[in-house]
Amino acid sequence: MEAALNPLAKALLWSAFCLVPAAVAQESAMRKADFGRDVVPILLERCLGCHQESKAKGRYRMDSVAQLRLAGTSGEVPVVPGDPGASSWMHWITSQDPEERMPKDGAPLTADEIERIRSWIQGGAVMEGKSADAALSAWLPRGAGGVAPVAYRHPVPIAALTFSGDGSELAVGAFREVLVVETLGGGLKRRLPGLPDRITALDWSPDGASLAVAAGSPGRQGEAVLLHASDGTLRAWLRGGADVLTAVRFSPDGSRIAVGGADGVVSVHDAASGTRRVALPPHSDWVLSLAWSGDGKRLVSASRDRTVRVADAASGEAVSSFTEHGAVVFAAEFNVDAGRVVSSGKDRRLRVWEVAGSDSKTVASFGDAELTSMVSVPDGFLTAGTDGVVRRHSWKSVQKPREFRSAGRATAVAWTSVGERVAGGFQDGWIRIWTAGEAASVSEFRPFPGIR
Numbered sequence: 001m002e003a004a005l006n007p008l009a010k011a012l013l014w015s016a017f018c019l020v021p022a023a024v025a026q027e028s029a030m031r032k033a034d035f036g037r038d039v040v041p042i043l044l045e046r047c048l049g050c051h052q053e054s055k056a057k058g059r060y061r062m063d064s065v066a067q068l069r070l071a072g073t074s075g076e077v078p079v080v081p082g083d084p085g086a087s088s089w090m091h092w093i094t095s096q097d098p099e100e101r102m103p104k105d106g107a108p109l110t111a112d113e114i115e116r117i118r119s120w121i122q123g124g125a126v127m128e129g130k131s132a133d134a135a136l137s138a139w140l141p142r143g144a145g146g147v148a149p150v151a152y153r154h155p156v157p158i159a160a161l162t163f164s165g166d167g168s169e170l171a172v173g174a175f176r177e178v179l180v181v182e183t184l185g186g187g188l189k190r191r192l193p194g195l196p197d198r199i200t201a202l203d204w205s206p207d208g209a210s211l212a213v214a215a216g217s218p219g220r221q222g223e224a225v226l227l228h229a230s231d232g233t234l235r236a237w238l239r240g241g242a243d244v245l246t247a248v249r250f251s252p253d254g255s256r257i258a259v260g261g262a263d264g265v266v267s268v269h270d271a272a273s274g275t276r277r278v279a280l281p282p283h284s285d286w287v288l289s290l291a292w293s294g295d296g297k298r299l300v301s302a303s304r305d306r307t308v309r310v311a312d313a314a315s316g317e318a319v320s321s322f323t324e325h326g327a328v329v330f331a332a333e334f335n336v337d338a339g340r341v342v343s344s345g346k347d348r349r350l351r352v353w354e355v356a357g358s359d360s361k362t363v364a365s366f367g368d369a370e371l372t373s374m375v376s377v378p379d380g381f382l383t384a385g386t387d388g389v390v391r392r393h394s395w396k397s398v399q400k401p402r403e404f405r406s407a408g409r410a411t412a413v414a415w416t417s418v419g420e421r422v423a424g425g426f427q428d429g430w431i432r433i434w435t436a437g438e439a440a441s442v443s444e445f446r447p448f449p450g451i452r
């Protein structure tokens with residue numbers, strides 16, 4: 001992912017991103033505060049964790065508009081349209097008493113956040129256009145991430161790639177959008193726009209209906225969402241904040257989604273509602289990849305903090321931590337019974353270790369190649385190498401993979417059992433698809449509109 005981009009590609013990406021914030025800031029100062037755009041993101045990120053069905057502190061809930069209008073234990077009206085002074089929200093978020101102030105036990109809202117809420121209440125606290133019972137995230141504006149190019153002038157490095165359940169389509173992370181293309185030939189089928197600048201991870205749900213997306217811009221903004229795969233509309237909001245989200249994975253049965261971010265946090269969400277169920281002990285640096293065990297009980301996370309961690313996905317408790325790479329760890333996957341993990345790091349080593357142990361059982365290296373991305377396949381796993389080779393390793397002989405050779409740097413891999421196909425994404429924007437058995441080329445294309 002990040003680490004796989006060369007300095008030139010990074011500079012190009014950054015120059016494109018840096019034009020955005022000034023324009024956005026100016027615009028929001030001029031417009032009247034809007035519930036979905038200005039208020040809901042604050043509530044989702046800073047309040048909802050303690051005020052929803054499963055956890056209603058002060059017997060107050062905010063999971064829908066109908067709920068947030070009703071007073072909790074205090075009996076004070078939370079929001080009085082047109083009158084911030086009479087609205088209990090303003091009292092709770094501006095209180096000088098840290099014992100009392102909301103978010104309870106957290107950093108206070110910023111002056112800008114408080115002003116957005118105040119100005120929205122002052123303007124009449126308008127909450128129109130959706131059913132009052134809809135989840136709060138339904139109010140989030142789609143398309144707020146910026147406009148995707150009609151025609152691309154430069155290809156985008158492929159950081160995220162995932163097959164549809166039936167193998168016929170491939171979703172690709174582009175600039176501010178996800179492109180859905182035909183596996184055979186790469187014909188563009190649809191564009192799912194309205195996302196943050198960079199798409200860092202994608203996962204198609206096992207039932208084929210939804211796409212989980214992690215995206216954002218480092219140090220600025222991030223968002224993890226669940227979209228309807230058919231038209232890109234929002235199904236559920238998972239997580240957002242002031243830094244990029246970097247990893248997203250459905251549990252094998254599709255009932256939960258794990259999300260990882262540059263803040264080091266791995267959270268597990270209910271796939272139907274997007275509600276956060278648990279957070280794992282955080283890494284001290286970016287989470288770079290996540291994977292579930294086949295039984296859905298455990299999660300493994302690889303991080304820039306040089307560790308790989310295994311945790312219980314239900315309780316969030318740490319199970320084990322592996323530090324032998326001594327360098328940034330790009331990716332990790334479990335074997336079939338989840339007794340072993342394979343991980344790859346900036347030390348240019350692929351290491352297989354036991355969850356119960358702390359040392360490498362097998363170490364493999366492939367010249368100078370860094371293996372920056374990984375995904376499980378039956379009896380083994382795929383890796384993407386900076387030497388341009390996509391490899392299919394079997395657990396029996398990790399050192400002797402089948403090779404899918406190409407030029408450039410491989411930055412992403414995907415697998416579909418339908419027809420047993422391997423997809424590789426490359427830094428120069430190419431996507432190549434092979435048959436897993438004979439390593440025969442099936443198709444090769446760049447998916448971006450305007451780029452041949």
Ligand code: HEC
Pocket residue numbers: 043046047048049050051057058059060071072073074075076078088089092093099100102103104105106109
């Ligand atoms: C870490 C948990 C937590 C977070 C996050 C949190 N709250 Fe609370 N909230 C509480 C608790 C606990 C109470 C009960 C009152 C108390 O103990 O101070 C409460 C009470 C309230 C009440 C009073 C309900 C009533 O009528 O009695 C309001 C309103 C409220 N919170 C709003 C917010 C808002 C707005 C945010 C986000 C900016 C927020 N809360 C974030 C824990 C939290």
